[in-house]
Amino acid sequence: MGYKIPGWMWLACGIIMSVYSQIVNSSTENNMMPFFYVGLFFLAIGIFKIVVSVITNPKVKVAKQSIKEDSSSTENNFKIIYCPSCKSKTYSSYRHCQNCGFKLN
Numbered sequence: 528m529g530y531k532i533p534g535w536m537w538l539a540c541g542i543i544m545s546v547y548s549q550i551v552n553s554s555t556e557n558n559m560m561p562f563f564y565v566g567l568f569f570l571a572i573g574i575f576k577i578v579v580s581v582i583t584n585p586k587v588k589v590a591k592q593s594i595k596e597d598s599s600s601t602e603n604n605f606k607i608i609y610c611p612s613c614k615s616k617t618y619s620s621y622r623h624c625q626n627c628g629f630k631l632n
C-alpha cells in the first residue's frame with residue numbers, strides 16, 4: 528500500500544517538473560532540458576496508470592458479479608430436498624422425483 532503512488536500524483540509531478548524546468552530554462556542559462564524530459568516521463572506514467580485503473584476496475588467488478596451469480600444458481604440447482612411422496616433424496620432443480628415420479632414444486 529505504501530509503495531502505491533496514484534496516477535494523478537505522477538501526472539501532477541510531471542506537469543510541475545516540466546513547467547518549472549521550462550520557466551527556469553527561459554530565465555537562466557542553466558540547461559534544464561533533462562528535467563523537462565523527466566517531467567514528461569512522469570506525465571506519461573501518470574496517464575498510463577490512470578488509463579490502466581479505468582480499464583481494469585470495471586472488469587474486476589464484472590468478474591466478481593458473475594462469480595456471485597454462478598454460486599447462487601448452483602446453490603439453487605443442487606439444493607437437496609426430500610420427496611413428499613416416497614421421502615427419497617432429490618434435488619430442487621428436478622420437476623419430478625427421480626424415484627417415484629411424484630411432481631415436485
Ligand SMILES: [Zn+2]
Pocket residue numbers: 610611612613614615624625626627628629
Ligand atoms: Zn418420490
